Amino acid sequence: MAIEHRYGAILEAAQDIFAHRGFHQASIREIARAADLSLAGLYHYVGGKDELLFLVLDQALDDLLAALDEALARARTPELKLLALVQTHLDYGFRRAAALKVINRDYELLQEPRRSEIVAKRGEYLRRGIAILRELDPHARSADELLSATILLLGMLNGIATRPFLRSREDAHTLAGEVGALFLYGFLEHSADRSAGAAILGGTHDA
Amino acid sequence: MAIEHRYGAILEAAQDIFAHRGFHQASIREIARAADLSLAGLYHYVGGKDELLFLVLDQALDDLLAALDEALARARTPELKLLALVQTHLDYGFRRAAALKVINRDYELLQEPRRSEIVAKRGEYLRRGIAILRELDPHARSADELLSATILLLGMLNGIATRPFLRSREDAHTLAGEVGALFLYGFLEHSADRSAGAAILGGTHDA
DNA sequence: TACGGGCAATCGAACGCTGGTTCGGTGGGA
DNA sequence: TCCCACCGAACCAGCGTTCGATTGCCCGTA
Numbered sequence: 001m002a003i004e005h006r007y008g009a010i011l012e013a014a015q016d017i018f019a020h021r022g023f024h025q026a027s028i029r030e031i032a033r034a035a036d037l038s039l040a041g042l043y044h045y046v047g048g049k050d051e052l053l054f055l056v057l058d059q060a061l062d063d064l065l066a067a068l069d070e071a072l073a074r075a076r077t078p079e080l081k082l083l084a085l086v087q088t089h090l091d092y093g094f095r096r097a098a099a100l101k102v103i104n105r106d107y108e109l110l111q112e113p114r115r116s117e118i119v120a121k122r123g124e125y126l127r128r129g130i131a132i133l134r135e136l137d138p139h140a141r142s143a144d145e146l147l148s149a150t151i152l153l154l155g156m157l158n159g160i161a162t163r164p165f166l167r168s169r170e171d172a173h174t175l176a177g178e179v180g181a182l183f184l185y186g187f188l189e190h191s192a193d194r195s196a197g198a199a200i201l202g203g204t205h206d207a
Numbered sequence: 208m209a210i211e212h213r214y215g216a217i218l219e220a221a222q223d224i225f226a227h228r229g230f231h232q233a234s235i236r237e238i239a240r241a242a243d244l245s246l247a248g249l250y251h252y253v254g255g256k257d258e259l260l261f262l263v264l265d266q267a268l269d270d271l272l273a274a275l276d277e278a279l280a281r282a283r284t285p286e287l288k289l290l291a292l293v294q295t296h297l298d299y300g301f302r303r304a305a306a307l308k309v310i311n312r313d314y315e316l317l318q319e320p321r322r323s324e325i326v327a328k329r330g331e332y333l334r335r336g337i338a339i340l341r342e343l344d345p346h347a348r349s350a351d352e353l354l355s356a357t358i359l360l361l362g363m364l365n366g367i368a369t370r371p372f373l374r375s376r377e378d379a380h381t382l383a384g385e386v387g388a389l390f391l392y393g394f395l396e397h398s399a400d401r402s403a404g405a406a407i408l409g410g411t412h413d414a
Numbered sequence: 415t416a417c418g419g420g421c422a423a424t425c426g427a428a429c430g431c432t433g434g435t436t437c438g439g440t441g442g443g444a
Numbered sequence: 445t446c447c448c449a450c451c452g453a454a455c456c457a458g459c460g461t462t463c464g465a466t467t468g469c470c471c472g473t474a
Contacts, residue, residue: 006423022316024231028460040462041424049460105312109229145385148367152386155366156359163358178352179359186393213449235434247436248450256434 300368
């Protein structure tokens with residue numbers, strides 16, 4: 001119990017300081033101080049800085065995936081699944097802004113083989129998104145197109161979730177509805193009549 | 208001429224190394240080596256690491272803004288302006304992936320007052336996006352809503368531009384059409400009948 | 415119950431290294 | 445002669461990491 005409390009405090013401190021300072025500017029000394037431990041005391045619990053980053057990322061991604069799966073289990077239509085993804089992501093971005101920041105910015109800095117492990121976990125999340133869009137897609141799109149659409153969606157979500165834009169959970173909830181609707185319309189319409197896009201945006205090639 | 212050549216080489220080297228390693232892991236020694244200069248020689252041209260990052264960011268943002276303004280000047284309808292933004296951004300992301308990475312990830316690490324100056328320049332870019340969406344908006348939306356829609360759009364663009372997804376300029380060009388259409392439909396439809404979003408996504412609150 | 419050995423938790427202090435930065439030069443063109 | 449571009453070498457601070465202790469609690473044994 002006590003040691004798990006310590007462990008949790010360490011991970012929490014590391015997450016915050018990684019998020020605020022960035023991985024390389026964050027110092028182990030500062031993390032130890034924030035976790036109420038001496039420098040050497042911290043090393044009793046974790047093997048090093050790289051492992052610390054891994055632990056933070058691993059737990060953060062597990063939490064995100066768990067939240068998504070829970071929300072997905074309650075959603076019965078493809079549309080509701082999309083909304084569940086959007087809501088979960090935005091809610092997570094509000095509740096755990098620091099974790100999301102580390103997930104999106106610092107995961108690249110891990111050393112192998114830990115890096116691959118985290119990349120795989122991120123891939124799992126992406127795959128959830130692709131599956132939702134595939135279900136939703138009125139005209140069967142290619143895997144490549146579904147992938148890029150998913151990346152678009154996640155880019156949108158990270159864009160707002162990263163900024164200090166979500167002032168309350170209610171904010172996140174309403175915004176999720178708007179984001180979901182915007183993407184949904186674009187995705188469905190674009191699919192239903194792809195040439196219409198070219199029509200509106202006709203004079204593409206400069207005169 | 209010779210000194211400007213040196214200066215350009217330094218900025219180019221710094222940009223690449225910042226992009227690949229991240230600001231804090233990039234060493235001045237490595238940048239000097241890449242620019243064919245000794246460590247002390249580099250300091251003859253720039254005042255320090257922070258200033259180097261500032262110079263890279265400042266030039267990269269100037270280039271991006273200039274490219275956008277040029278494309279905007281050729282676009283006559285609001286729809287074409289949107290497409291111009293999308294195309295410019297994606298094209299820039301392909302041509303200057305390193306610069307875009309630094310812009311999106313490392314600008315926060317600048318010290319004041321340089322940070323504020325770069326933030327202002329980024330704000331200028333954002334403002335261009337807001338202006339385009341306002342022109343495009345069939346029903347007048349609030350400033351807040353236009354801002355968040357713009358952030359959504361830019362998030363999408365950075366999402367794809369950051370990944371190794373753009374394999375050629377043609378790729379970027381076609382993808383721009385699809386992204387533009389997707390966003391445009393979502394934005395217009397969502398605006399035209401906002402309650403329809405709630406209709407499709409009706410059973411939001413868990414049963 | 416008293417004792418003692420061992421182990422987990424924790425620490426102060428140091429080590430080696432790398433980073434950004436500075437200093438005192440040197441050579442060559444005007 | 446002077447100045448500008450440029451360099452080698454050093455300085456110092458901060459980093460991640462390790463080492464050798466010290467403490468206090470648990471547990472088997474007498």
